[in-house]
Amino acid sequence: MEYLFRAEHVTKHYNQHCALDSVSIAVPEQSIFGLLGPNGAGKTTLIRIINQIIAPDTGNLLLNGRTLKPEDVHKIGYLPEERGLYKKMKVGEQAVYLAQLKGLKASQAKKELQSWFEKFDLMPWWNKKVEELSKGMQQKVQFIITVLHKPRLLIFDEPFSGFDPINVNLLKHEILNLRKNGATIIFSTHNMGSVEELCDHIALINKSRKILDGNVRTIRKEYSGQLFQIELENMVSPLEDMLDNRFELIGSTKKNGILSARIKVRAHLSANELLKQIMTGAQIVSFHELIPSMNDIFIKNVTGHFPFKQEESAED
Template identity: 60%
Template sequence: MAFFEARGIVKRFANHLALDKVDIDVPRNSIYGLLGPNGAGKTTLIRIINRITGPDEGQLILDGHPLRSADIRNIGYLPEERGLYKKMKVGEQAIYLARLKGLSRNDALKQLKYWFEKFEIQPWWDKKVEELSKGMAQKVQFIVTILHEPSLLIFDEPFSGFDPINANLLKEEILRLKEKGATIIFSTHNMSSVEELCDHITLINNGKAMIEGPTEEVRKNYRQNLVSIDFSGKADTVEKILKDRFELHKFEAINSHYSALVKTGEDQSLNQVLEAIIGHCHIHGCQELLPSMNDVFIQVVNQQKQSSQKQQRS
């Protein structure tokens, strides 16, 4: 059973349909990616989950029961738009936000000390928020989001404002939170982060859920039957066989080896490619090339765009 479910979520703003009967199923103790271009409806769905706004239709279910106001205490939310008070001191604000989430002052101080040292921002404790860089402010907000150890964490574009080193630090912390039992939903444009972190994804475009499922399964569903082969031996013979029997996309010499990129037909397999050339070369490596999540993202968005254009013309 899913830890969190959204069923038939509809949200309209004036004449704009922001969400059109969106369903998601977030498995317990998973990292779940919400993908989509700007304006797709991701942030609207996240705001509905957090009860910042309500759906026009549909139901939200958390751990087997309809989402209630009291459940918000078990949700940690890091919004894309940063919400720290610029004139407050960093430490004072962190304690204030921790107290709002139910921690005592002593517990808040103890945990904040640990996290500020871990994220190397302890020298900023008595500085005003307005003195922080965007990345520093993001660290503070991440800390107060996770401090009360909620069972469901929601991050909206969590890597915005981070350099590669700090983005990697954040990824490591997200993986640790999962290991400790948290269920995590995050919205991002960073497709490499999706492949590194996400067990499941939903791709939303124009308010509709276009794809939903395990990340690797989604990639396999959009495979293009491309295989890569690294070999040494009779290059001319192998090249001719690959051209005659398959669709040869690339063939090149790399040091003492050769590399070939081959597209097989729907009724052909990697094994058939290997069987065709094995007597003429020594195989050093081979693999099926799955599309990246970035490739899938672009393909699905473009397909929907083309379909919409056809409907408008007809």
């Protein structure tokens, strides 16, 4: 796999406090990479290091296989979690200014900005002061500023906070569009729903260490815990009698003649073994594996156990 960005054994100390302990991540080209972790885990420190706002104590940062250099800030777009704009400055002027700091020429920035402003219905606000804009509109302006210089690597820190659902959708659409057009995206969030929806890969950081990383589908599969949901009718014998000690019945309910049961399968056994066992004794209405949500995986990894109502949440 081609990696656009790699961080290798990045360590950062603030006096006695260790903010990052030998964290490595590898972000595949043209993917959306979720950087997850509870508050204070070290995500922001890592993001600031990638943005070269602060320097790591040790560790390598590679963009496109080469060590990250100060000039590379032009190739990176960063939308911080805590973000703001100059309140008294006019929207258009401010956007041009920030684009210039990213290396764009004023005339070029203006042209690019106009098409983005049209797209986000912001054009009438070009000459207004930022303080006259609603929070949502300010967020849109910040998003545009982040992507305007067409960076190859985009870093979004909680991009959806403060957006209404309509604009969240608009933004998701734009983020997927950016990936389609070749951008690679690092995406830091607490919103696990959007992680499942958007991310191809994730890394989970807790207490300044990376504790989990990989492809989202593979990880969820790994955490599946061999749990299956099965619905049966026209049963010949009780379900308990059909299962031997390789299987464990966790719970069952009966409704309108249909038995709905949750069965845990011993490790190394496939779903086929379970089906083989049941096929003869009942008619199978539905069968699916209960894959834990990213939310559950997150909580399991950080706290050491699945959330209290794992079964219920596993169903959605």
